[in-house]
Amino acid sequence: MKVGLGLYRHMLTPEHYAFACQAGCTHVVVHLVDYFHQAATNPRNNQPTGAKYDTWGVAGNPDKLWTATELIALRKEIEAAGLVLAAIENLDPAYWHDILLDGPQRTQQVEKVKTIIRNLGEAGIPVLGYNFSIAGVCGRVTVPAGRGRALTLGMDGPADDVPVPNGTVWNMIYDPKASAGILPSISHDELWRRLHRFLEDVIPVAEQAGVRLAAHPDDPPMPTMRGQPRLVYQPRMYQRLLDIAPSRSNALELCVGTIAEMTEGNVYDAVDQYSRRGNIAYLHLRNVVGKVPHYRETFIDEGDVDMIRILSILKRNNFDGVIIPDHSPQMTCPAPWHAGMAHTLGFILAAKAMLESSSPNVTER
Numbered sequence: 001m002k003v004g005l006g007l008y009r010h011m012l013t014p015e016h017y018a019f020a021c022q023a024g025c026t027h028v029v030v031h032l033v034d035y036f037h038q039a040a041t042n043p044r045n046n047q048p049t050g051a052k053y054d055t056w057g058v059a060g061n062p063d064k065l066w067t068a069t070e071l072i073a074l075r076k077e078i079e080a081a082g083l084v085l086a087a088i089e090n091l092d093p094a095y096w097h098d099i100l101l102d103g104p105q106r107t108q109q110v111e112k113v114k115t116i117i118r119n120l121g122e123a124g125i126p127v128l129g130y131n132f133s134i135a136g137v138c139g140r141v142t143v144p145a146g147r148g149r150a151l152t153l154g155m156d157g158p159a160d161d162v163p164v165p166n167g168t169v170w171n172m173i174y175d176p177k178a179s180a181g182i183l184p185s186i187s188h189d190e191l192w193r194r195l196h197r198f199l200e201d202v203i204p205v206a207e208q209a210g211v212r213l214a215a216h217p218d219d220p221p222m223p224t225m226r227g228q229p230r231l232v233y234q235p236r237m238y239q240r241l242l243d244i245a246p247s248r249s250n251a252l253e254l255c256v257g258t259i260a261e262m263t264e265g266n267v268y269d270a271v272d273q274y275s276r277r278g279n280i281a282y283l284h285l286r287n288v289v290g291k292v293p294h295y296r297e298t299f300i301d302e303g304d305v306d307m308i309r310i311l312s313i314l315k316r317n318n319f320d321g322v323i324i325p326d327h328s329p330q331m332t333c334p335a336p337w338h339a340g341m342a343h344t345l346g347f348i349l350a351a352k353a354m355l356e357s358s359s360p361n362v363t364e365r
């Protein structure tokens, strides 16, 4: 297993590359979507949050696709800092809103996504993370409920009260001029039909480009949010997604925290099953207390999930992908995000060292 750090777009700087190296990372996962753009309730010194029903921010320019040239420059800049660019995480809603919504621009947007996949392949970037979700990451509250009253995120009950307005998809605004009104609710079957078409369209291109598409589960994993169905909200639904297009290019961005919040199955079996079969492109590590619709994110060394057990399962199954910290509660200091990441990375590195140690004093697991 390899240890990496996820960097948001505004963190693609020499200082953040140095921070990643100093904290023990060999890899980075990069977000090219600027989630914080024109955001009302989404400060940049934290994971993107938004308020319970507020979006993260305004999506990017639909006509400015990530080019091979800029992706190559990004990879080289990261390599010059001594790191490996493991993946790009998330597609810009500006590129693919009508794929999610089955809108009039769907055909053109499928071509845009294919172009981006080819560009990643050309740039030698092996993974594209995505989240096939209409309501996206929403319905969460920020509360001082972490250890030591740290600010953290969670759910305080279902979040179906406020529907998604027109012009919004996956927690971002893609059309600020959209007419008033709300997105019509659709069925779970219809959402799966849209995913099926999407994978059929893009997986052959990803195979040819040598790129793995990696699906994040629905965060939070409720059956519905804001009146919209969710796709992967129980561990077994990941298998349904994989079965649509069996291929090395149809893979998972497995999120341990999100799976731990699910009401069925258990996170250890899910990590075992999907890592044993080589389905995990990379992994988000985060701890949590409770399950939807009542949970909160915790520091890595507390919470319901036995992280040593998760990492020992990955080790046993020879998982050779990248593990990145997912989110951390905010530590009370001038750099809450950095402190939370450094704390999480320190824990992961210690656990990894223990699991890889040949010392007879380390307990056999």
Ligand SMILES: [Mn+2]
Pocket: 216, 219, 255, 256, 258, 284, 326
């Ligand atoms: Mn995650």
